Structure formats: C-alpha cells, structure tokens
Amino acid sequence: MNRRFVLRAAGASLLLPMLEAMLPRRGEADESKFQPWERCDVKHPRLICCYIPNGVNIAEWVPKDAGESYTLSPTLQALAGIRDEFTVLSGLGHPQSEGGHSGADTWLTGANLKSKPGSDYTNSISVDQIIAAAHAKATRYPSLQLSDLSGTGSAGHSHTLSFDRNGTPLPSENSPRRLFERLFVPENAADRAAALRRYTQRRSILDEISAEAKALDKKLGTDDKKKLDEYYTSVRETEQLVGRLQGWIDVPKPKVPETNLGLNMQPANAHDRPMWLDVMLQLSYLSFVTDTTRVITFEWSREAGGFGGGGENHHELSHHDGSPEKLKKLAEIDKFHLGRLERFVKLLAATQEAESRMLDRTMIVFGSGMNSGTGTGDHSPKNLPLLLAGGKALGLKHGRHLAFDPDKHPPLSNALLTLLQKAGVETEKFSDASGTLQGLV
Structure with missing residues (x-):
C-alpha cells in the first residue's frame, strides 16, 4: 500500500497513519534502475567511509577461522558474491575511547574525548580530512559529508564522521536532491x-x-x-x-542526468529507507566517477538511531539483553546493510578505469564504532565490526580474515594509517597508531 494513501468521502480527505501494509516488502528496493557508467576518465586514490550505528550481532558477524581460506560467518554470507573484494578485520578497537554512543565521533579520529582537563569533549582531526587536504586542489569539493540527519548534531551524538584539525565537526547533508543540485546542477x-x-x-x-x-x-x-x-x-x-x-x-559542473535516481527519498521514512541508502551511495559513486571529490564520509544513521529494511528500531534491538529474538532481528538488519554495501561495490567494479576497475582505486571502510556484545548488549569500543573493500590497485589485499586478539586491543588507527599512506599521504603517524596494519598489504 502506498504510504500516501488517502481516504476520501464527501469532499473530505484523511491521510492514514503508517500501517504495516505500507512497510516495504522484501526485495522492494530492487526497483532501482540506476546503471553504472562504462568508464571513469580519472585515475586517483579515493576513500569512502560508511558507518553503521549501534554495533552488530557480533556473534553472527565474526568468522570462526582466519586467513585466506576462512569461512564466511552467517551474516557475512550476504557478501558471498563479492568475497574476493573485501577483507574482514576483527579484534581491533579504539583504546582511548570510552565506547557508548560516541562511537561515531571517534571512529575516524581515535581520540580520547576527555583528554583535555576541564573539557567534557575534545576531538581531533579525522583520517578523511588528512586525505582530503592532500587532494583538495584537484577537486571542486575536498570532501563530502553525508548522514541521515543533516548538520553536525551534538557532542557524543554527532551527525558526521568528519572533524577538522581542531576537532570541529563538519556538517553533513541528508537530502539526495540538495546533494545532487550542489554537485551537478549548473x-x-x-x-x-x-x-x-x-x-x-x-x-x-x-x-x-x-x-x-x-x-x-x-x-x-x-x-x-x-x-x-x-x-x-x-x-x-x-x-x-x-x-x-x-x-x-x-x-562547469559535470553533466549528470538525474535519470533513475530517487532524489526524493527520505531517510527517516520506513518505506524510503532502503532506496534512500541506495541513492546516497549512487550519488557518492557519481561524485567519484566525475572526480568532483575523492573523499566521502557517510554516517548511515547516527548513534542511538537507525532503522532496518522494514523500519525496525535498530537502537532498541542493539540493547538486546541476550534475547535470541532481538539478536536474530539485529542480524537481519546487519544483512540488510551489507546488501546496500554489495550494490555499491558492484557499481564501482562495473566501471572501467585505466587498466583496472574503478573499485581498485577506491578504498571502502565499512563498520561501526561500537560492539553490541554477546552478553547484555553493552556498547564496547573493543573488537569493532569492520570491513575494508576495494583499493587493490593501491596495494590492498583481500579475500581474507585478519583476526587480532581483542583483549590486547590493537588500535584501529593502525588500519587508518595504512589507508592514509595508500591514499598518497606521506606520514608515519596518525592518532594512537603504533604502525601500519600487518596483513592488509
């Protein structure tokens, strides 16, 4: 049933509330007819960081074995068709983070938000902004910030993943139409x-x-x-x-038609949610293929928020208290998110770039800044769910599970430092990194 269904009688009309019959059916998001471009005429490193809030059902997410011959976990089976295009990272975390709902604030910074005496909140520069500064002169926009809520949000509940060198949040855009007009309308x-x-x-x-x-x-x-x-x-x-x-x-801005782009999709509407995620990723793809920017951060939902493919309350399910029913539903949301990621990876893989594919120079970071745990659903900054995809032409190796000891808490910043270097930034330091991440290259 259409969500705008109206009852009419005797000249009066009544807009119905949201009913279960109006929620999307499985497969409804397959309606997107957006097609990738055949070629990309630029040849440069790119980075997109995609954030999911509230953690995942970690027991169903992390593979039981490691290495190149690892077995996909029940949740990661959703990505079986692109197994060779990504690496699973487990056991990494942010040693300086206190966890909780500030996960998005520190995901790309690794900062201790209470490091400054007398201040309740002190962040630092995010990895994307260092890369953006290195490529800024070549593109119209040094970076793009996307989220399901526009603006910056509040300290500890940011609507953005990007922070400048002073730790100041950079505002996000959540409207596909406004984003399209900003990027491509002359x-x-x-x-x-x-x-x-x-x-x-x-x-x-x-x-x-x-x-x-x-x-x-x-x-x-x-x-x-x-x-x-x-x-x-x-x-x-x-x-x-x-x-x-x-x-x-x-x-002149690149000439990009809005054909087959659902620019009117709304992020907070249960019916639109899958298609809104798709169109924001499609606009990210178009931003890359036209070299409008080379750096994007995309917070799919802010912490303590979010929806599943059928409008389920993601945050509520993340406080599962060990309930098998809630954990099952949480795993379904995880698979829903991975389905959107797979579509994006395939768009990039379908576009030729020089001697390889567009995917091979695009590094994709996907994951969360918290772990919802296997017990009561605590929001820990250890053993964070994380996938890295793309970037093979930049030296990244895939088709493996790199498993680290979560009790030793290796810093996620090691992986971020590796990406910094692969993006062309000459540095040996980032946040609390102890070095680059072994096994990723």
Whole structure:
C-alpha cells in the first residue's frame, strides 16, 4: 500500500497513519534502475567511509577461522558474491575511547574525548580530512559529508564522521536532491553573481578578523595564545576554502542526468529507507566517477538511531539483553546493510578505469564504532565490526580474515594509517597508531 494513501468521502480527505501494509516488502528496493557508467576518465586514490550505528550481532558477524581460506560467518554470507573484494578485520578497537554512543565521533579520529582537563569533549582531526587536504586542489569539493540527519548534531551524538584539525565537526547533508543540485546542477548567471558577492563579503570579514586577532595576540598569556592560534588556523583554512570556491566558479559542473535516481527519498521514512541508502551511495559513486571529490564520509544513521529494511528500531534491538529474538532481528538488519554495501561495490567494479576497475582505486571502510556484545548488549569500543573493500590497485589485499586478539586491543588507527599512506599521504603517524596494519598489504 502506498504510504500516501488517502481516504476520501464527501469532499473530505484523511491521510492514514503508517500501517504495516505500507512497510516495504522484501526485495522492494530492487526497483532501482540506476546503471553504472562504462568508464571513469580519472585515475586517483579515493576513500569512502560508511558507518553503521549501534554495533552488530557480533556473534553472527565474526568468522570462526582466519586467513585466506576462512569461512564466511552467517551474516557475512550476504557478501558471498563479492568475497574476493573485501577483507574482514576483527579484534581491533579504539583504546582511548570510552565506547557508548560516541562511537561515531571517534571512529575516524581515535581520540580520547576527555583528554583535555576541564573539557567534557575534545576531538581531533579525522583520517578523511588528512586525505582530503592532500587532494583538495584537484577537486571542486575536498570532501563530502553525508548522514541521515543533516548538520553536525551534538557532542557524543554527532551527525558526521568528519572533524577538522581542531576537532570541529563538519556538517553533513541528508537530502539526495540538495546533494545532487550542489554537485551537478549548473548555476545561472544570477546564481554565479550572488555566489561571487558572498565570497567577496566573506573575504572582507576574514581580513578584518585576521587583523583583530593579530592585535589581540600581543595581550594574551600562553594558554590563551594557543587557543587563539587554533582559531586563527581555522580562519586561514576558511580563507583558503573561499579562494578555492572562487577558483571553481567558472568551471562547469559535470553533466549528470538525474535519470533513475530517487532524489526524493527520505531517510527517516520506513518505506524510503532502503532506496534512500541506495541513492546516497549512487550519488557518492557519481561524485567519484566525475572526480568532483575523492573523499566521502557517510554516517548511515547516527548513534542511538537507525532503522532496518522494514523500519525496525535498530537502537532498541542493539540493547538486546541476550534475547535470541532481538539478536536474530539485529542480524537481519546487519544483512540488510551489507546488501546496500554489495550494490555499491558492484557499481564501482562495473566501471572501467585505466587498466583496472574503478573499485581498485577506491578504498571502502565499512563498520561501526561500537560492539553490541554477546552478553547484555553493552556498547564496547573493543573488537569493532569492520570491513575494508576495494583499493587493490593501491596495494590492498583481500579475500581474507585478519583476526587480532581483542583483549590486547590493537588500535584501529593502525588500519587508518595504512589507508592514509595508500591514499598518497606521506606520514608515519596518525592518532594512537603504533604502525601500519600487518596483513592488509
């Protein structure tokens, strides 16, 4: 039944509430007719990080054996068709994290949010933003932030996975149509003139702020000077961003038709949910194939939220208290998410890029910043569910399960440091990494 079904009689109408008959049936999301492009004309490393909240049914997720000949777990059977395109990582975690519903805040930073005395929340730069800075000059957008809730959210319940060098969250977009228009709809003359006026005004304000900051610096103590320097660094980065935007104003946007894109899908609607995930991933694919950006973070739902393919309450099920029924439903949501991931991987694999496939230069990180556990459903930052896909042409090896001892708590930052290097960033350090991750390359 259509979710907009209306009862009409004698000139009056009544919009029905959400009924079970309006929820999507299994396979309804197969209606997408979006087709991948034949070729990608650019040849560069890319990164997309896809986050699922609330952890997973870890007992059904982690394979029982390790190595190249491992047996897919019951949940990961959903990815049997692309087994050779991904690696399962288990036993990794964030030693500095306290777990709970701040998992998304620290997933790509590895930060200790309470590291600063007197502050309840202090984050650090996320791995995607380091890669974005390295590739920023070549693309219209250094990075994109996507989520099912727009904006930044609140500390510990962020609507974004991306944080700048000062630990400031970068706002996310949740509307497929707004995202499509931002990326691919050309501006007319009036739009361009208005944009240039905004950029000029921002530059004027930034110039004034810079002058005031320099004058103030002479009057401050050591700690305040440090704070002001962080602020001034943000001002300089904003200046650079405004300059980049001005430089792209006369560069035409890629011509991308909206054919077969469900741009009106809504993330919080139970009927739309599978198709909303698909279209946001399709727009991510189009952003990559047109080289509009090379770095994307996508929070599929914020912590303490989320839905299954039929509108199930993901967060409620993650507090399963060991209930077999809830754990079964949680595993079904995990498989639903993996089904969306598989579609995205196949889009990238179907597009030729130079001598290989687009997938082979696109690194995909998929997982969660918490472990819902096998007991009562506690939200631990240990033994995080994690998959890495793509990037074979960059040196990543797949078709294996890399199992680490969760009690020794190897840092997830080791894997993130490896991806930093494969994306072309020359560094030996990231967050609390003790080195690159053995077995991934």
